Amino acid sequence: MQSSTSLRMEKVTVDFGGLRALSEVSIEIHSGEVVGIIGPNGAGKTTLFNVLSGLVTPASGSLFIGGQPREWPRSHELTKLGLARTLQGVGLFSELSVIENLLVGATHLNRQNFLQALLGLKARSEDSMRERIVEILGDFGIADYAELSAAELPYPVSKRVALARAFISEPTTLLLDEPAGGLGVEDIVWLKDFVLRFRAQRSVLLVEHHMDLIMNVCDRIYVLNFGQLIAHGTPEEIRNDPAVITAYLGTGATQ
Amino acid sequence: MFIDTLLIGISSGAIYSLMALSLVLVWRSTRIVNFAQSGQAVFSTYIGYEIAVRAHDYWISLPLAIIFGALLGSLVDLLFMRPLLRRVKDGPIAEIAPVIATLGLLGLLQSLLGLIWGNAFLQYASPLSAKGFTFGSHTVPFSPQNLFIVLASCAVLVIFGFIFKYTNLGLALRAASFQPEIAQLAGVRVSRVRNIGWAFAGATGALAGAVITPTATLSPNSLDLLFVSGFIAAVIGGLDSLVGAVVGGLVLGIGFSFILQYIAGSVTFLVGFIILMVVLLIRPRGIFGRDAGRHA
Numbered sequence: 014m015q016s017s018t019s020l021r022m023e024k025v026t027v028d029f030g031g032l033r034a035l036s037e038v039s040i041e042i043h044s045g046e047v048v049g050i051i052g053p054n055g056a057g058k059t060t061l062f063n064v065l066s067g068l069v070t071p072a073s074g075s076l077f078i079g080g081q082p083r084e085w086p087r088s089h090e091l092t093k094l095g096l097a098r099t100l101q102g103v104g105l106f107s108e109l110s111v112i113e114n115l116l117v118g119a120t121h122l123n124r125q126n127f128l129q130a131l132l133g134l135k136a137r138s139e140d141s142m143r144e145r146i147v148e149i150l151g152d153f154g155i156a157d158y159a160e161l162s163a164a165e166l167p168y169p170v171s172k173r174v175a176l177a178r179a180f181i182s183e184p185t186t187l188l189l190d191e192p193a194g195g196l197g198v199e200d201i202v203w204l205k206d207f208v209l210r211f212r213a214q215r216s217v218l219l220v221e222h223h224m225d226l227i228m229n230v231c232d233r234i235y236v237l238n239f240g241q242l243i244a245h246g247t248p249e250e251i252r253n254d255p256a257v258i259t260a261y262l263g264t265g266a267t268q
Numbered sequence: 269m270f271i272d273t274l275l276i277g278i279s280s281g282a283i284y285s286l287m288a289l290s291l292v293l294v295w296r297s298t299r300i301v302n303f304a305q306s307g308q309a310v311f312s313t314y315i316g317y318e319i320a321v322r323a324h325d326y327w328i329s330l331p332l333a334i335i336f337g338a339l340l341g342s343l344v345d346l347l348f349m350r351p352l353l354r355r356v357k358d359g360p361i362a363e364i365a366p367v368i369a370t371l372g373l374l375g376l377l378q379s380l381l382g383l384i385w386g387n388a389f390l391q392y393a394s395p396l397s398a399k400g401f402t403f404g405s406h407t408v409p410f411s412p413q414n415l416f417i418v419l420a421s422c423a424v425l426v427i428f429g430f431i432f433k434y435t436n437l438g439l440a441l442r443a444a445s446f447q448p449e450i451a452q453l454a455g456v457r458v459s460r461v462r463n464i465g466w467a468f469a470g471a472t473g474a475l476a477g478a479v480i481t482p483t484a485t486l487s488p489n490s491l492d493l494l495f496v497s498g499f500i501a502a503v504i505g506g507l508d509s510l511v512g513a514v515v516g517g518l519v520l521g522i523g524f525s526f527i528l529q530y531i532a533g534s535v536t537f538l539v540g541f542i543i544l545m546v547v548l549l550i551r552p553r554g555i556f557g558r559d560a561g562r563h564a
């Protein structure tokens with residue numbers, strides 16, 4: 014898998030009624046890479062994520078995973094394809110505990126047939142799954158919250174739980190939708206470190222408004238504006254791209 | 269006298285709880301108040317009746333009625349609700365259409381039952397005595413059939429409690445009920461899980477019908493009042509909460525029983541609605557309902 018294309022979307026077009034939300038957008042992510050998608054509000058960033066995660070059906074466009082053409086995934090198949098997504102805001106199961114949230118995140122690793130599920134026969138891996146969850150919560154610095162209900166968590170903790178729930182499905186590519194939204198400096202530093210560690214073996218696609226984070230962790234950045242790809246390059250190139258400066262960074266947001 | 273009244277209350281409360289549970293199971297998974305539930309339950313009871321007549325055995329008919337109830341619940345979802353929800357996605361009608369549809373389905377099922385079995389009052393008898401237990405010279409108004417009703421309800425609660433708390437299926441049901449989109453992204457097949465919710469609800473309603481009917485008679489409308497009580501119980505409990513449904517059912521059953529005994533039979537049902545209104549006025553989410561603030 015090294016340096017092969019792990020994921021490529023080609024000429025994705027999405028229409029919402031009369032509105033063209035995405036127009037022939039192509040992006041690719043290689044393993045070992047962090048790729049950022051930036052753009053003003055309404056540029057189509059989340060729509061692109063929604064296409065990739067089976068929530069929106071594109072009018073046209075194709076998907077390649079590991080170089081092979083693929084149907085657009087249905088959303089419940091996402092984790093099986095090695096993709097895991099976090100949502101804007103919190104996106105946890107508020108009725109469930111932190112551990113249970115992660116157990117749901119591990120659904121595809123924990124397949125049971127209906128009868129087993131009904132009879133409550135645990136897969137043999139269940140105990141090791143719990144151990145794994147405890148280990149991950151420890152790594153994420155949130156072990157103390159394991160038994161709490163997701164609705165009771167402080168906001169920064171719930172963002173980490175959401176990340177942990179995506180992480181536990183053992184994805185090859187993490188799709189993070191504004192993971193830094195609403196976080197303080199310390200949590201963003203932690204997040205940066207996490208993304209860079211994760212990249213070592215796999216890849217991350219990142220939608221984010223936090224410029225400092227984007228410029229620091231991304232290997233490459235795509236810039237969307239009004240559903241169109243207006244620029245693509247390294248953080249350095251993007252910072253100096255006149256089209257980007259006009260469309261997006263022009264207001265002095267570079268620093 | 270007090271104990272007697274309490275026993276009757278527990279027995280009818282157990283049945284209300286079952287009906288309330290079947291409503292809550294569907295509400296949680298689909299956000300629909302399934303008015304067809306009494307129709308589905310009475311249909312399943314007719315199947316039980318028919319099997320009991322042919323096999324001369326209540327104990328064979330009971331599980332088969334429950335299985336039929338589960339299949340019927342699953343079919344209602346697959347053939348009726350899913351296509352409907354797919355078509356009516358938004359607009360002012362979107363929230364109410366499925367509920368109205370369940371009313372239509374109720375009429376349809378009951379007419380169908382009338383066509384097949386007629387509108388006569390049938391006897392679906394259980395081998396258990398409907399005569400109260402006797403202690404010394406005192407006969408309590410609590411029969412072996414009542415005891416069976418309470419035990420069967422407890423068994424259902426234990427089974428559901430176990431499934432929801434300790435199995436992956438239960439976890440998926442809970443995850444999918446409030447955040448279906450997130451559950452889907454986490455790998456849960458939400459539509460399948462919902463269908464299982466409908467099947468559980470159908471089975472629970474069928475059990476309620478099959479254990480209560482031997483104490484009364486069977487007709488296409490014979491479970492309508494039970495449905496109303498179950499609905500009130502479910503709303504008291506908060507519609508979202510399984511525990512709430514059970515507590516709501518018991519509160520209502522015991523409440524009815526005491527009013528019947530100490531006040532007057534004629535106001536019993538009225539009191540049910542008064543309890544409902546008081547709960548809705550003071551705590552509109554129900555006693556066990558979730559906080560209004562959604563954590564999406």
